[in-house]
Amino acid sequence: MVEVEGLRKHYGPVRAVDGISFSVGAGEVFGLLGHNGAGKSTTIRMLTGRSRPTGGSARIAGHDVVSEPEEIKPLINLVFEDQNLYERFSGRDNLAFFARLYEAPASRVDELLELVGLTGAAGRKVKTYSTGMKQRLLIARALINRPRILFLDEPTRGLDPTSARELRNLIADLSRRGTTVLLTTHYMEEADELCDRVAFLSAGRIVALDTPRELKLKRGERAATVILRSREEKTIRLDDPADATRLQGWMVKGDIVAIHSREGTLEDVFVELAGRPL
């Protein structure tokens, strides 16, 4: 659905995006991760036709982002932090306005309100909505044209943990129904939970690209922490036969309360690979 090859965006001497390549398959949730200024938003801006690349190429469902923007428009939609809702209108009226704009049937409005869990609040003015409700309404608005690819820039920024979880569930649900999702986030746990694959961006370049699981396994320790009934903590190495015997001994005696893997977190991997911003 998305094919990016050597994509660049330079602002004078600033190499915001400096030759990145990746592809995203249908129904995949793909995360762009990186420090402030790493080039995430610039990448999404180029892919959605909001910014012209300095070089390289990008294709959406086979169409070139520079020469075929009209073919791409009906296939995509986006949620960006600088987007606004009509605060003095109700949630339903906000969606109805966009439904008319996209020539979508009026029934789509109620369908989307239901999907994002806003049916009960549909008649209320948006200015009375919480940040989480506004964000869900923005996503509903971005789904009006049934996009095959949804671009989300920091979708859970500023949301409390419960609202963020609800939004992640919604994104996962959309992906299960076949929508391809390309998102940016600063939250490593979120990327780990939600993304099929992630790319770490640092100073405009991709420094790692893989599934969260592979990234963690490649970097993590082959070890586990065992907590015994006595509340003692023991570290065992998974490649040490002597530790395997110790583990077996504790198990036979029923001494083990819990075992925690020492696999690295996505954040560990990120800090190791992307370090600090330049």
Ligand SMILES: Nc1ncnc2c1ncn2[C@@H]1O[C@H](COP(=O)(O)OP(=O)(O)OP(=O)(O)O)[C@@H](O)[C@H]1O
């Ligand atoms: N219009 C512009 N003019 C000049 N420099 C720009 C412009 N837009 C972005 N940049 C620079 O390009 C680099 C990448 O910015 P970008 O917004 O893509 O980063 P980001 O990874 O999305 O960061 P954040 O997490 O803060 O949103 C930064 O150094 C930024 O200052």
